[in-house]
Amino acid sequence: MRGTSERNILDQFCIDFCNIVEAHCNYIIVSGFVAISSGRTRATEDIDMIIEKLSIEKYKKLHEDLIQAGFICVQDDLVEEIYSYLIDNTSVRYIKNNNPLPEMEIKFVKDKLDEFQIQTRIKLPLTGLDVWFSSINMNIAFKEEYLKSEKDLKDAVHLRKVYPELVNEHEINNIKKLIKELKL
């Protein structure tokens, strides 16, 4: 079930964004795009990313590099304003070359579970993408225990079937317990 090197629009958008973020901090791609880049056939408008909490000085540098590469934040141009959203645990969205879609939705790490997700991040060769993802067990646990929409439950089914060798029920159950403690 190997992937190929050919890119779709969403893949290329993700690579371009991640290459810039990688130079500034640790990050993970989470949720829908993990399933979609692993072959799930469904639509999406955005890619979700969690990044380490940065000082405003460091965030300014990251934002400037993103702007330089053709990205624009859809909420605001003023970096202090964008940073205030992130500090308030609100996500901010970037688009590229003024195309309304796709969007990269980023937020800062906000609790121990997010930190754990970054510590246990992985690369997924099947996707053909050299970017960091939160683990398969983490994504399954979030989709089954926290997000729970029909779309998310089907994403979890897809991940379970595409990556049986990575699925660890004991770990998924432990993550679900942490989700109940920290998120619900």
Place this chain on the structure above:
Amino acid sequence: MNEEIDRWIKYMKENPNTWREIHNKFIDAQFIKAHEFAQKILKESNGKEKLMKIYNIKNKNAFSVLHNP
């Protein structure tokens, strides 16, 4: 409930060299359509404002390139 997932994963496993091309076309189609839609809306009067509402864009500098290609 998940028959379509099973069917597609079976195809992925049986066609490791071709599934990605089909998948890429599927993923690209929505963005190509969205871009065509945006171009059409931008030609309307107040098109930029309309597009900003549709996509919940607050930054007034967004769509400057699309607006003046």
